[in-house]
Every structure is written in structure tokens, then in C-alpha cells.
Amino acid sequence: MSTSTAHKQDPKTDHKLIDGRGVAMGIRDGVAKRIARLREANWQPRLVSLAVGAAEPAKLYIRNQRKVADKLGIEFDDRYYDESITREELLATIQALNADPSVTGIILQRPLPDHLPMKELQSAVHPLKDVEGMHPSSIGNIVYDDLVLGPCTAVAAVEMLKSTGLNLPGLEVVVVGHSVIVGKPIAFLLMSEGATVTVCHHMTRNLTVHSRRADAVFVAVGKPQLITGDMIKPGSALIDIGINQIEDEQGNTKVVGDADHDSCYDVAGWLTPVPGGVGPVTVSVLMQNVAKAAELQKRHYEREFGEADFVVSS
Numbered sequence: 367m368s369t370s371t372a373h374k375q376d377p378k379t380d381h382k383l384i385d386g387r388g389v390a391m392g393i394r395d396g397v398a399k400r401i402a403r404l405r406e407a408n409w410q411p412r413l414v415s416l417a418v419g420a421a422e423p424a425k426l427y428i429r430n431q432r433k434v435a436d437k438l439g440i441e442f443d444d445r446y447y448d449e450s451i452t453r454e455e456l457l458a459t460i461q462a463l464n465a466d467p468s469v470t471g472i473i474l475q476r477p478l479p480d481h482l483p484m485k486e487l488q489s490a491v492h493p494l495k496d497v498e499g500m501h502p503s504s505i506g507n508i509v510y511d512d513l514v515l516g517p518c519t520a521v522a523a524v525e526m527l528k529s530t531g532l533n534l535p536g537l538e539v540v541v542v543g544h545s546v547i548v549g550k551p552i553a554f555l556l557m558s559e560g561a562t563v564t565v566c567h568h569m570t571r572n573l574t575v576h577s578r579r580a581d582a583v584f585v586a587v588g589k590p591q592l593i594t595g596d597m598i599k600p601g602s603a604l605i606d607i608g609i610n611q612i613e614d615e616q617g618n619t620k621v622v623g624d625a626d627h628d629s630c631y632d633v634a635g636w637l638t639p640v641p642g643g644v645g646p647v648t649v650s651v652l653m654q655n656v657a658k659a660a661e662l663q664k665r666h667y668e669r670e671f672g673e674a675d676f677v678v679s680s
């Protein structure tokens with residue numbers, strides 16, 4: 367496997383590379399203003415992260431979330447549980463957080479141990495606190511073309527495509543990978559924007575036939591070098607969502623996406639770097655959801671109890 371790094375351009379100066387950090391900072395600026403307005407109104411957004419038996423990569427990801435939350439004025443409460451926690455105990459924890467008005471967002475960190483049913487636990491999070499956008503009602507909303515709290519990675523990937531300035535209505539897009547958290551929601555979000563979407567998966571007979579005619583390819587599979595330069599149309603956009611740890615020729619561990627960056631760089635009109643592409647935007651979209659969830663809850667409580675009677679502060 368080639369792991370050459372011939373193209374290590376800086377997204378700030380190389381306009382072929384979509385600058386994830388730049389897109390992320392743009393989103394964060396808007397979020398910071400919304401959080402400041404909420405705090406002025408005595409609504410302190412508070413995010414609770416639940417991790418079970420978290421390994422070091424998950425802990426690193428959580429620390430990064432905390433760093434961004436701290437910068438934005440979001441309270442971040444990270445809780446770690448032993449692998450022995452039962453389904454019932456975790457469900458009760460989520461229900462208590464749902465009922466606590468000082469908690470405005472809940473994240474259930476992935477992966478969970480096998481004995482804990484992800485879908486059931488995700489469905490137990492109150493839809494107004496579902497900042498990951500993974501509750502069935504959040505997914506249902508995007509099918510209805512109504513983006514309330516969208517799944518973070520999918521929204522982030524679509525933001526990356528939008529940042530190219532390509533006109534989405536009528537755009538031919540191929541999405542490779544159809545998982546519930548990434549591929550499927552990307553397809554629905556793009557359909558809402560008017561794109562013509564083809565979704566490919568492991569049973570797709572000839573992936574190249576589809577990917578070569580696309581104006582934009584999204585890939586979220588988890589297989590390094592699945593997409594190579596000869597599989598994409600010259601001048602197209604390539605949004606690489608994959609995160610894979612591989613060993614290079616020197617035995618060093620590095621993170622790569624699902625596309626062979628070097629061969630795709632020569633053909634694509636735009637492409638996302640990995641790391642530094644969709645990843646940082648995903649964290650910003652999560653914080654955007656935290657702001658949106660707190661605004662929705664504020665509106666809900668004001669409707670129920672009247673503006674003057676209900677104040678939540680930390």
C-alpha cells in the first residue's frame with residue numbers, strides 16, 4: 367500500500383484542498399454569538415458526555431470536544447462509566463438527564479460495549495437534547511427536509527461541499543457508504559438541497575461506473591485507498607469522511623481517509639484533507655447543535671411557563 371505524502375499542501379494556500387479548520391472556525395463564530403445571547407438571558411448551555419469503558423482514542427476525542435466547548439462558553443460535563451454498567455443503569459442515567467432542566471445536551475460517546483444497545487439508548491435521549499442528531503425523530507426530520515438537529519458528521523460533510531461554491535441543485539453526487547450515522551443522512555441532506563444522489567455500498571456492482579460520472583463524491587466506508595484518482599471525474603469534488611489508522615513504510619502510525627490522496631489530488635477539483643478535513647467541522651456542528659438545542663428548550667419552557675417565571679443558570 368502506498369502511503370506517500372507527496373501532496374502535503376496547506377489548505378490555507380492550496381485552494382484545491384477544502385480547509386476544514388477554516389469552515390469549522392466560520393461555524394464556531396456563529397455559535398459563539400448564539401451562546402453569548404443565551405447566557406445573557408440566563409440560559410447556560412450544558413453538555414453532558416456519557417462514555418462507557420472509553421479507550422484512549424475516544425478519550426482524546428472527548429478532550430477535544432471539551433476544549434472547543436470551553437472556548438465557546440458551553441459547560442462540558444464528561445462522565446466515564448465502567449464497562450460493567452447495565453442497560454438499565456444507563457437508561458436511568460439518560461432519563462435523569464432528560465428531566466434535569468440545567469442539562470441542555472446529551473452525547474452518548476461511541477463505541478459502546480456490545481451488551482449496550484446503541485439504538486435504544488440513543489432513542490432514550492430527549493429529542494430536544496439530542497445534540498448528536500441521532501434520535502429517530504432527528505433523522506426523521508431530515509427525511510421531511512427539516513433540519514432541526516442534524517447528525518453532526520453528515521451535516522459537516524455537506525458543509526464542506528457547500529464551501530466549494532458548487533451549485534447543489536441538479537448536482538450529480540455519489541455517496542459511498544450507507545451507514546445510519548453518515549452515508550444515509552448525507553444522501554437525505556443532499557436530496558433536500560436538490561442534488562441528484564446515488565448511494566453505493568458493498569453490494570454495488572461497479573463502484574467506478576458511478577463515481578466517475580459524479581460532480582461530487584462523498585466516501586464514508588472505513589477502507590483506506592478505496593477511492594483512487596482513476597475512479598473520479600476530472601474537476602469533481604471529493605469529500606473524504608473516512609478515518610483510518612495505518613502504518614507507513616517506517617512503521618509509524620498515521621491517520622488517512624478512504625481516498626488515495628495523492629492520485630485523487632491530481633484529478634479532483636477540490637478534496638478534503640485527512641486529518642484536518644471533515645473531523646474539525648464535525649465538532650463545530652456538534653456545538654452548533656448544542657446552541658440550537660438550548661434555544662429550542664428556552665423557547666419550549668417560555669411557552670410552557672412564561673418568560674419571567676423560568677430561569678436556568680449553572
Ligand code: NAP
Nearest residue numbers: 519543544545548567568586587588607608609644645648
Ligand atoms: P460503518 O457503519 O462501518 O459503515 C460503512 C459503510 O460502508 C457501510 O454502509 C458499508 O456497506 C459500506 N461499505 C463497506 N465496504 C464497501 C465497499 N467496498 N464499497 C462501498 N461501500 C462499502 O462506518 P461509518 O460509521 O459510516 O464510518 C465510515 C468511516 O467514516 C469510518 O472510517 C469512520 O471512522 C469515519 N467517520 C468519520 C467521522 C468524522 O467526524 N470525520 C465520523 C464518523 C465516522 P454495507 O453496510 O452494505 O456493508
